[in-house]
Amino acid sequence: MRNWITLAEAARQLGVQAQTVYAYASRGNIAVMPDPHDPRKSLYRADDVARLCRKKQVGRKREALAAGTIFGAEPCIYSGITTFSKGRPYYRGRDSIALADHATLEDVATLLWHARAPVTFPFEADDAAPEGETRGRQCAFTSLAALAANGHSTLGRTDAALHVEAGQLVAAVARAFGASGGASGGASGGASGHANGDDAMPVHARLALGWNQDAHGAELIRKALVLVADHEITSSAFAARITASTGASLPGCLLTGLATLSGPLHGDASGRVRAVFDDVNRLGADQVVTHHLQSAIPVPGFGHHLYPDGDPRAAALLDALEPPAELAAFIAKVVKLTGLKPTIDVALATLAAQLNLPRDAAFALFATARCVGLLAHCIEQLRVGKVIRPRGRYTGPPLEEEAGPSAPRRSKVAAPDEKTLQKNRLFKVAGS
Template structure:
């Protein structure tokens, strides 16, 4: 689609008549500009598309107003990620196709709208080896998330331009942040090598195909529009704070057991199923225990509201795992669990199940699934923080009060 539309094209896109289109312009809902080559007026295609989406959301709002913050209509406009028709797109590019060959750094370049060369050339964080060694000596035995939540704010204090809003300063801070987060979570010195290779080295993954699965996992985890952690990052950014502060908030939100912490629940499910010796019986007992009284069950690692026919991220990773590590005994366990759940509930695996499967089948360190999720997602958080900074405005929704009303005279 071209960058400008004629009046007829704009009216068709909005599903309105030409007189209504002109009324929109007169009311300030839409702008038009003169055609340099004629007497007609032209309409910005992006602005028309945004208005069309708002109109559609408005039609749905009456039906889902009570659920607007629970898988309801969008609460923010974004140009970064689209989930539609069972597919995931980063700035118009199919994320699953990207994950077949792209690195996380190349994906970050797409999300941040810069070149991969710009990311590779970013300066190292101004932190000495002695400082990093001292931090790891104090916090090296902590869990990866705890290390990150301690080390990132400390590292931010060393950044000379952490508050700068210029494009170059933001990109430098973004690259430093991505590398420092990886270093904190795997207890290694910050490096500019692609993150999947850093993870493979830290976790003892020597098989190139297995390292490639880590790369793909990072890419498919890079963003997923306005999930809780990303919304948190945008809210924090809207207050004017720097990237390090916003990402620390995102990490805290990601750690919740109903978000990034789902991978730990799936891992526990794997362990319980293995100890039971009978997957079908264990699953039946689990579902009976989790029944909420309405015969609806919540089983971590399965089903996703945005992918009713199956999470394409999970399919990609599980197919790759079966192809390149299918002979490992743990793979048979993973496939048996997925098959039993599908036969019993009809629910397909989601990204949490796939990440936990990578951890189990490749014998990665405990918590590796969460680390993959967090290190991939930080690139999306940064993209959303940059977009929020550019768009401006404080995110401050109002609450609908439903408590006791004060007495009136």
């Protein structure tokens, strides 16, 4: 490589005009020397030009990365909570599908929150589940909003203290969706893995009791809760982490996460599946599948971008279910004709249909369980100690020019061309 290059070559490599090369040289960014073959010209150090080219390239990469971090690329957040391997989600290194065979949501919270003591979701013995229209997501959101309005910042608090409050929040959400704080009954027998009694009654048994389910129903609810407790950096987890990074209260962080979760493209996808199930019950599986395929309408709840070979959470839950015949036929027909496997949203909606749970029960299960994962992300984010603050790229109209606080605003005037400048110079000479 030549040590010195011409102005034209330097400008070409840098992708700039000659005036910019002059500016680089005047600032000392590029060394310059007279051209020994033509004293009227200069040569520029090739190494300095190459260094500036590399610097500009890095700047472009960073700019492109910043622009694509939220949309078009995948933001990267370091986390020790959940990851994927061989098509399965793992909770802190534990196979979540295997955990669903025996663990409770309390066990999963102890694991995901890195708690030193077993986690509980405390209910008072006289905590009655809301009745009728007062229960459900409206009750859950308003309860969290009231707690957030008077909540304490998470800053300066130990993990143990946060775990206690987090357990109370999960209990509050479960209670809003119908979990009962009453005495244990048949719903908890043989399914909880805990001793009998109000204090030891796990949340899946409380939900089963509030929804009038027996021990078998409680066991299916337990399995579903464990399977959906977390799913790495989802939209709701990211939203909750942003809120947590500001030092907001735990109920405020959880409210942010659940609000994001409630979207039909996220945690409320089971609502779309439920609507299709309604059509299946009314019209039959064959007619519903035919309508979707002939109209080129994707069937909600089938195919997951993270699981090209099928959602293992759905498979684990569906294997434990005995859905109504028409729904089973519908699922089998969609899989056969599309090649797409059912997601966890189909499994939750199927569970709700089999047990004849409340209309919004699939979302209730998802939201209650995912509280555990969202709170785990919030607590982990607190230890990072930095506010998550993306940058924006302005695409609006040109900015108005400010002429100063007291000076009148002037309109933008185009710079005179060379011909006008020459006339002005001649006028000045003649007038002098």
